[in-house]
Amino acid sequence: MENMVSHMDENKKCDLSVIVVSRNVVDLTRQCLASIYENTKEIAFEVILVDNGSTDGSPEMVEREFPKVRLIRNAVGRGLARANNQGLEISKGRYLLTLNSDTVVQPGALDRLVQFMDEHPDAGGATPKLVLPGGHPHPVFCGKIPTLKSELLDAMSALHTRIADALPAVRYETNMDFEKTQQVPCILWGTALVVRREAYESIGNQDPRFFVYCEDVDWSMRLVKAGWKLYYVADAVVVHYGGQSTKQTSVEMRAQLIRSKCRLIQKHYGLAAGLALRATTALVCAIRLLKWLVLYAVLPRVRLKAKSRINEMWATICAAVRY
Numbered sequence: 001m002e003n004m005v006s007h008m009d010e011n012k013k014c015d016l017s018v019i020v021v022s023r024n025v026v027d028l029t030r031q032c033l034a035s036i037y038e039n040t041k042e043i044a045f046e047v048i049l050v051d052n053g054s055t056d057g058s059p060e061m062v063e064r065e066f067p068k069v070r071l072i073r074n075a076v077g078r079g080l081a082r083a084n085n086q087g088l089e090i091s092k093g094r095y096l097l098t099l100n101s102d103t104v105v106q107p108g109a110l111d112r113l114v115q116f117m118d119e120h121p122d123a124g125g126a127t128p129k130l131v132l133p134g135g136h137p138h139p140v141f142c143g144k145i146p147t148l149k150s151e152l153l154d155a156m157s158a159l160h161t162r163i164a165d166a167l168p169a170v171r172y173e174t175n176m177d178f179e180k181t182q183q184v185p186c187i188l189w190g191t192a193l194v195v196r197r198e199a200y201e202s203i204g205n206q207d208p209r210f211f212v213y214c215e216d217v218d219w220s221m222r223l224v225k226a227g228w229k230l231y232y233v234a235d236a237v238v239v240h241y242g243g244q245s246t247k248q249t250s251v252e253m254r255a256q257l258i259r260s261k262c263r264l265i266q267k268h269y270g271l272a273a274g275l276a277l278r279a280t281t282a283l284v285c286a287i288r289l290l291k292w293l294v295l296y297a298v299l300p301r302v303r304l305k306a307k308s309r310i311n312e313m314w315a316t317i318c319a320a321v322r323y
Contacts, residue, residue, distance in 0.1 A: 124228020
């Protein structure tokens, strides 16, 4: 497994910088890195891995098995946006790809992304087709630009099925043809997000205030506001296992998600919008908290589940109020 860049003259231009952030997923990280090297043949590229405080031997594995990778080791987790920025700031490529460590790049995917960006100078960013391990496309990685309305519906969707049923049409491109390469309003997941260097230089780094979640959406919204177009590239495929780094602390990650959503809406739509979303989220979670407290008290058989939900609702309320 050798990086094409290793065969190039050092003065030759690097086509693509791949930035991977990893934390305590050593096997998935190994699989991700191997897929990049094995399945990318036509472009000159570099891989920058930012280890975010792993304690499972991930950085040692990278040094041992992937010596061409440019490794940055953080003593503690610095958040996804900050870690991505560390990689972005030392990158050399004409294009910059932020890639989750729980992905597997399919043959030719990165070659195709670079080719597409070269052919579309109006493209500030693009995402490949993200598929589940079984091969089915993820349904929600592209969508509409988030608004206060969409996020209020999202916050209230747990209260009634009619609200939940109305949500997809407001948030996502529900009729999207995943077999067709096309322009999209917003890239909702930065799982595999390639950005043109000129576009990156025009909007800057990811916002470090987003510890995790929404840093990718914010980046996409900033690209659109700066006049760049976003695309979905159907014939570049990346398998995404999804959420492996965040599974270990699900309650905390739920709170981080709420905090990031409130920050995103306030940043792009103003203080009043941010306060409205925070208040609605806290109220909805307070109603659900009361429900689970009652169930915990009267139904012993559901106490384990109820305790988990109570902790989740309380953490979410705190995140919305204190964010």
